[in-house]
Amino acid sequence: MHLSNESLLVIVFVGIVAGWLAGLIVRGTGFGLIGDLIIGVGGALLASLLFPRLGLHLGSGLVSAIIYSAIGAVLLLLIVRLIRGRGRF
Numbered sequence: 001m002h003l004s005n006e007s008l009l010v011i012v013f014v015g016i017v018a019g020w021l022a023g024l025i026v027r028g029t030g031f032g033l034i035g036d037l038i039i040g041v042g043g044a045l046l047a048s049l050l051f052p053r054l055g056l057h058l059g060s061g062l063v064s065a066i067i068y069s070a071i072g073a074v075l076l077l078l079i080v081r082l083i084r085g086r087g088r089f
Contacts, residue, residue: 007048010065015044018069025070026077039080040073047072 019040023033031039047068051057058064 010062011044011048011069012041014062014065014069015041015073017066018044018073021066021070022073022077025074026081031077031080036073036077039077040069043071043073043076044069045072046076 016037017040019037020033022040022043023031023036044065048065050072051068056068058067
């Protein structure tokens with residue numbers, strides 16, 4: 001899968017929004033706003049690479065990218081919290 005510069009820029013901006021949303025959904029992680037935003041960018045990248053390969057499609061456009069990225073950021077926050085919190089949710 002090839003990602004152009006424009007798609008990487010969209011992933012970063014959508015990841016920031018998704019990180020903020022994931023921080024609201026998964027409370028008590030202790031990463032703070034900046035940490036949640038960084039996790040959100042990682043989750044957006046994870047979602048943009050993984051979900052199309054799994055065949056998950058909600059549609060196209062910016063709204064679906066935010067939804068995918070928010071799901072990826074929540075999953076990434078839960079995984080990091082699981083590793084960091086010694087297995088406690």
